[in-house]
Amino acid sequence: MLLDRREIMNIIMHFRATYILILHKDEENDDNNDSTSTNNQRYALTQRKTIINDYCHGKLDPTPGGVVECNESYRDNMKRELLEEMSVYIEEIKENNKKDKNKNTYELLFAIKYVDNIVKCWGDLWEVTYHGSVSD
Numbered sequence: 367m368l369l370d371r372r373e374i375m376n377i378i379m380h381f382r383a384t385y386i387l388i389l390h391k392d393e394e395n396d397d398n399n400d401s402t403s404t405n406n407q408r409y410a411l412t413q414r415k416t417i418i419n420d421y422c423h424g425k426l427d428p429t430p431g432g433v434v435e436c437n438e439s440y441r442d443n444m445k446r447e448l449l450e451e452m453s454v455y456i457e458e459i460k461e462n463n464k465k466d467k468n469k470n471t472y473e474l475l476f477a478i479k480y481v482d483n484i485v486k487c488w489g490d491l492w493e494v495t496y497h498g499s500v501s502d
Contacts, residue, residue, distance in 0.1 A: 368436060382434035383489040384444040387475070388452065390496045411496065413451060421485070429491070440490040444472065454496055471495045 388411040413430040417423050432447040434440055448454040456470050475491045 380486040380488060382440070382443075383487050384431035384434065384440055384447060384492060385429035385478075385489055386431045386444055386448060386492045386494055387429055388448075388454065388494045388496050390498075390500060408495070411452070411500065431489075431492075441472075441474075444490070444492045444494075448494060454494065454498065456494065468497050470497055 389408040390411050391408050410428060413427045415422055415425050415427050430447060430451045432443065432451070434443040438446075445456050448456060454470060456472055472492055472494045475493050478489050478491060480487045480489065
């Protein structure tokens with residue numbers, strides 16, 4: 367029997383999740399857009415959780431992400447959640463294209479285990495570098 371996320375959290379079962387730190391390079395305000403530029407400012411993007419969210423509703427979330435579905439990898443979940451929650455698309459980067467500075471990139475930082483009186487979670491923390499426009 368498969369349980370949904372709310373049922374798992376109500377009986378405080380372990381679940382898997384991704385957490386995504388999204389860094390944005392402000393290329394529009396970069397005075398010198400070439401590789402010798404000294405403006406390497408990157409900004410962390412956050413998300414406000416919806417009021418109907420079942421955990422931390424209405425709060426700012428510095429690491430959007432979500433629960434990993436059955437038969438879904440952490441990496442696939444990270445890419446799906448980025449698209450669903452932040453409208454950020456990540457394409458697979460071929461080894462010879464890694465130097466393309468206009469592509470959104472990702473890197474697994476580390477795995478975590480978090481337990482409190484409400485949540486028992488195993489998760490992966492990812493870093494994404496985003497090169498698109500930003501709006502509220």
